[in-house]
Amino acid sequence: MSKKILFDAPVLSNEKICDDVYLLKFKHADFANIVLPGQFVQVSTNFENQTFLRRPISIFDVDKDKSIVMLLYKVVGKGTHYFSSLQKDDSINILGPLGNSFTLEYKKPLIIGGGIGVAPLKYLVREYNREGVSPTLSLGFANIDQSCMASLFTELDCDINICTDEKSSYFHGNSCQLAEVILDEENYDSIYACGPNIMLKNVPITNLPTFISLEEYMACGVGACLGCAVKTIDNNYVHVCKDGPIFDAKGVILNE
């Protein structure tokens, strides 16, 4: 695991992608060089509006040539509301890279994302492309507006399948139901998934290696406070920040 660093970085842009979802780009050469797909950062909320703790945010994408790191986040509370107010040339304070990373050892992965759960998946696809692998994606969104997040993936080599909970021109259903259909069509050798726990509980049960990226309320982000606990099938606790965020889907019991 690479050394964790704490740094201020200039915001390059902070663009609204769809309702409540923003793409923030910042520049930092050292960080861009060491961060791995699946890892996350703890971003300072700068004590705005009575916030206190940092917020864990996934690494959405990295442009190593230009030293640009991208965070995709949804405004859900005071901390992310503060992030949405950041403008070009503002500074953000970042602690990272944190957590484990996605393995890139498979040849035909199926990647499932639900809503803002697509946030750690683009960098995964990009790194798989570097290995010469073109993943298949099942991306589910609440509605057409939210499905704009899928357009962020089109520059990469991958097969994008979209569904929405609301009726639309896309597959009607959630990303796990769509994944079941996709799994019937071809042989895959692995499954990756990220989204709310209610979705992850419905990830297709197969004999394929299945990796899920989890979220939990978090304080330190480095394994010190033991706050972000998830129960394992053998009745122990593991921690999202240090043991995860990526776990073998068969090994953990998801919180409601």
Next chain:
Amino acid sequence: MNRLKQKIFDVEFDNPIFSASGTFGYGRDYEDFIPVNEIGAVVTKGTSLTEWKGNASPRVYETASGMLNSIGLQNPGIDHFLSKDLPWLVNNKAKVILNVAGHTIDEYQSVVEKCNSYKGKIHALEINISCPNVTEGGMAFGTNPEVVYELLSNLKRISSIPLIAKLSPNVTDVVEIAKAAESAGVDSLSLINTLSGIAIDIHKKKPVLGNIFGGLSGPAIKPVALKMVYQVSQATNLPIIGIGGIMNSTDAIEFFLAGASAVQVGTAVFINPYVHSEIVKGVDDYLDKHGYSSITEIIGLAWKE
């Protein structure tokens, strides 16, 4: 010369800025940011006789200027600490204060007995009689002066290592508890542990934390902690270790002026992993600027004639 160096219960500390139990693991989690020998002392996670698994999720939740936690003293047990973590801490020249937890007096005693042969490597034992997040032990031992006396006098009788009693703010009169601990013979008092609290999810209409109640920490509790240090340092003759919401050197200096001989910095490290080093420098600058040659000269100035 080092203005911050001082002897507390016969142990010489390079500086009086310690980590706080439960926020620093066993020292390794922040090693990318601060070498453990640059912290006055590493105060470890609460450690019990056997492994404790901790409470159900969610375990942490942000509040205004602070946070609630209900970790439940998850720890790998004393044998794991002695065989895996202590050698690393010794190797890295840390001053080590082991926080000790138990469900029963016997469990506390067994941990203390196991530590006795590590005197000089473990510099003090901080007896946790104040954790609000476990049903047996913890705070149950820290809210009744007779129980406090019984537990601590038993431990003092068998311990070869200095004892610190970590006190709870969730009592009617902290001075009464402090005096009970002093008469039991402990070498020092640390205060305060977290304040018991709750948060409720208005969408689910239920408590947020898996354990329902949690302990409040962070700058929200600093005035409460400072008041209790101010009271207890005058009411007892023991060295006091001040804890509660310290975010920067100004906060730390307030605790020294209130009567603390050392401070523990806990929740702040989650936001700023360099916080201990920054406070060490800030306190040293303050002493220099005001013409003091030792930290001991400012302890209790807020109430001394």
